[in-house]
Amino acid sequence: MAKVYVIHGPETVWHDEVLAALQQRVLESGFGEWNWSIYQGARDFTVDDLLTDLATLPWGAGEKVAVLKNAERVSSEELERLANWLQSQQPAGTLALFFDKLDQRLKWVKGLLALGEEVRCEALQGDALARYITDYCVLQGKTMKHKACELFMEMVSPDLNLVHNELDKLISFVGERVEITERDVAVITSLSPGEAEQNAVFAMTDHIAAGDQKGALQVLECLLNAGESPFRILPLIERQLRLLLAAKTRTGSFEETAQAMGERSAYPLRKASQYAGRFTLDQLYEGFGYIVEADREMKLGSPAEAVLQDLVVRLTVQQSQK
Template sequence: MAFKKKTDDSAYRDLKKDITAGSIGNLYILHGEEVYLREYYLGKMKEALLTGGLDDFNFHTLGAKDFSIHKLRELVDAMPMMSERTLVVVSDYDIYKGDKEAMADLLSDLPDYVCLVFVYDVIEYKADNRAKLAKIVKEKGRVVDFARQDQGDLTDWIARRFRALGHDISTDDARYLIFLCGDLMTGLISEIGKIGSYAKEKRVTRRDIDAVATPQLDAVVFQLTDAIAAGDFDKAFSVLGDLLHMQEAPIKLLSILGRQIRQLYTARLAIENGKGAKWLMELWSLRSAYPAEKLVQSARKFSLEWCRRAVLRCEEIDLAMKSTGADAEELLTGLLLELAAKKAS
């Protein structure tokens, strides 16, 4: 399995240049997972375009529920008042699902003064490349995918956010924060705020992160397997108890645990065959080296036979949960007891 294909970020970089150079165009489609970045740059566009102080007259919004080509044309044709430009933002309307011919005609002849932005938030943007409309969008505008950022850019951004709060953070601890809380800025920004308020010293530590950050479920399950690897079975069962107390469905927990065990198995195979974290990144399409390195580090504490057996038992318990009337929590707890016992022996 190859690395995930890197998202083409040329339109994203071009948008930043447009804003910086004061050369914002007439048509943009903004979509993608990274909501924080999308909203940030939409805000920058608004600041750059609406300079006359009459936002109510020059800034127009239209939602999918109220959308019609007629309404959109009225907003597009509205002349700016005491400003050179107007900004029209259309939210969650799929331009390829409506009257594509009418939309193509409108987009092909936008007035110079307007900037029309289609924002895809709840719905996914999917271009219909067979349609004439797709060609016009490509010729007249920019389709900007706000994708998840790579680890290098994300750690730099985390460091800048902490500096704004009067703190420093090491690159390694920034990578740990990403591992613990996920790699979306939208989620990380609130965690950074909590940690920045909690930390007493200038340098944020891992202890500060662990004290107040809310970990994603995958990271918690990793803590569970790490506790088994360290022989800390009290902690392992404490983590499982917390997850069940949070009313996480046992079948969901088993699914994540099973994936974690399979990753550990492949990490153990990598060690046996002289391969490293890069091979794991390729195999599991991981976006950064940090989780792959953690897997290798953890796998060194398990035997190959334990990993094989653990993978099989996860599959067997999954089948039992789905096909028998046995209590799912008891099955999951029993599996953890068995894995811990095998590791201890």
């Protein structure tokens, strides 16, 4: 085993798998509970106990591993002490450092990486994520064709914990049936956090595009009655206008345009494209002006619910006059 493992990146599922593999290695070599220790990083964490642990010989002839989780929470001064000690000493075991984020420009980070092995835990995207999803299904005796997988990826965040949860729900839903279809995905899969509210705003936009003032106000009332803050609803409406504008003016693929906008997936942009043709560019730009006015009024203390109702009315009247 390496002297040091530096594990970093946003995908926590990979973190967990690396941790489990290291623990299994220690358990297989004997005296597992004596040669395995975990430390939790914190702002006030000092490396003294960890250094003592690393300097202590393992029980028996087995592997010894010390783990520091949430290492990004530890001060740079303490991590620099740790790196300097590792550079000048020969530890009696292996050190595994887990970071959510890691600035590789720092001197002590470069020192740690030079001492051992780096394990990047990046979120899967595109074809790599699609292969992971279909392979997961195959291992459970199921299949998912390209179109169904594409829809699944549009609706679910690439966070593998969420992916696993939604796939398990689908696998349970189809029962004895082997294939997971597009319809299964559409019916069973939960939208990523925040997308449920966004779908309500899509519905409001649909009513606005049709000049259906009553329907648009009903959706707004539902959002408010559900406890949504007006200060959260306004940015959702503004985001919807941005999606409509992007869908109307895009020159690249949905995926490229969504990425350029900073969107997590292309799903909202694809959905917005269904309505984009119902708006002129002038109407969309005028709508942004209404958004700015509404934001100013709410911040100046006007009743937020009334401001949003007036905004929806103005957007609906604007569309009905197309």
